[in-house]
């Protein structure tokens with residue numbers, strides 16, 4: 020059984036179709052990059068899966084359970100965590116308070132301290148500054164914090180919207196290296212919106228390429244990132260785009 024199965028998912032904002040009959044499945048433990056130009060529907064896809072965008076039609080299943088129609092809270096309780104674009108932290112609260120804020124939904128209270136240690140080992144800067152207010156962190160550190168906070172809910176599937184946006188390349192490398200380590204440690208399935216195909220190819224995984232609310236490419240990130248389909252997705256030569264789904 021796949022971890023995530025999306026069937027004919029459509030999202031509309033008024034008359035605008037942001038996601039147009041999208042279907043794909045994700046295997047457990049996979050790392051999937053969602054790439055494509057601005058307005059392709061990448062964020063809408065993540066929001067629909069997390070239950071924060073209303074779906075016009077279609078079905079979303081995680082571990083065989085139907086998620087579509089459930090509230091974001093119910094979806095989170097099933098083990099899905101989303102890190103939205105924008106790295107919003109609670110600036111007045113300490114780093115540790117930020118990390119613990121999402122643990123209220125957990126029943127395995129004893130494992131929380133252990134998970135906190137895992138986050139601190141992965142991101143030592145968060146451990147060093149655990150009592151400092153989160154508002155004082157740099158952009159890269161805030162990105163680490165929001166990833167850590169999402170992990171503290173003990174998700175099985177984690178979705179991250181544009182973690183590299185506005186960060187220096189060296190910091191992005193650091194964030195991705197740690198994310199790969201944490202994925203292996205926690206046995207996570209990851210869905211990541213990443214504009215840079217070169218970045219996705221370097222990190223490694225599968226890439227789903229979107230344009231105009233549809234999937235126009237799907238395969239190994241290292242291959243897809245260099246294919247004509249990528250250029251076409253960005254510059255619009257739809258005749259050369261390989262329809263995969």
Ligand SMILES: Nc1ncnc2c1ncn2[C@@H]1O[C@H](COP(=O)(O)OP(=O)(O)OP(=O)(O)O)[C@@H](O)[C@H]1O
Pocket residue numbers: 032035036037055056057058059060061062063064
């Ligand atoms: N809340 C909204 N209301 C109306 N239109 C929206 C809303 N959110 C997104 N859209 C529109 O839906 C389309 C898809 O947007 P979406 O944010 O999903 O794309 P994206 O691929 O994530 O792009 P970006 O990289 O710019 O975030 C765009 O045309 C966008 O303007």
